[in-house]
Amino acid sequence: MDEELPEWEPPVFTREDWLSWSNYDLDELPEVAVIREINLEEQEEVIIACMADQGFSGEYDAQSGGTRWSYPTEQQDAFTLAMYTCDASYPLAPEYYQPYSTEQLVQIYSWQVEQTLPCVEERGYEAGEPPTLTAYVEWYSERMTPMWDPLREVIGQTDDQSFRELEQDCPGLPPADQLYGS
Template sequence: MSDEALVHAEIDRAWEQTTLPDDQRPDVEVIRYTDLIEGAEAIAACMNERGGWNVRASAGGYGSDDPMPSGQETAYALDAYVCEASYPTDPKYLRPLDKTQRERLYDFYDVELRACFDKHDQTMAELPSRGKFVEDYYQMTWDPYADVTDTGTPAGARAFDELQAECSMLPGTDSGVWG
């Protein structure tokens, strides 16, 4: 799949999430591609600028702790789409990972992510063997956070959010995973 097709598919998915009719879909020009980390920050800033939504970036994307004002769902959905379409993910992050990239991702999880969990006195879920991880990457459902404890209390939930923010499953752009 070409880079253009990958980006177009991502933008189409963003539109589908709005659940609005296609005749309401605005034409949007791409401002710039983003990496996996800065994308949420660019979209949050765009949302705040466009509609004053008080949106913040997080490890899992973007969102707001404020309740949605009644009757503003359509405006929010449109602003989210415009911002996501304006700052799509760089196609190099959208392509399937080759074997070498999956091996580098395994190394990241086994060394850096595990060390981050240890720093937070948490146990990372057991990582499959290197061979299984590399060969079955697109079929497996491994979740490094599955064994995190004490998430049922407010303090535990905050600690879990902090763990996810500081111990992201997304390796940095300099990790070699992304080519």
């Protein structure tokens, strides 16, 4: 991959930016002290424990890749406030919510072309031809969203359960320690 890649300077986002991306639907967001920043690998576990301290039980669901929360409907406002408090107390470390650098985009592109795409195709799905690396980086630098992702390309070809299994078997991103250097 000796292509001439476009130069771009990604914007820098703050913790407040990150928190504002979630729809907490609260009239006022309280000031919350940061207890510590967390990484992607521990996020589910830390937030589930924090929410338990706030009186809400949750369980990680490996099938969906998310957390299942159970609480009475009349507790929605209290749940939302607790979630905001936990997210603000244990925010992701900034590197996890910044736009990807050119170096990271090269890693993601290589991973998707060399790992994800063959894995998806081995399972009988058609993900199409990847764009050039230059086009991939240019697109992202202009829109901060990927131009092509083999997993996204097969969404209409499978049901939800099969897609979750495909995501487990054919990860769309390299391991976090490789991508973020943590």
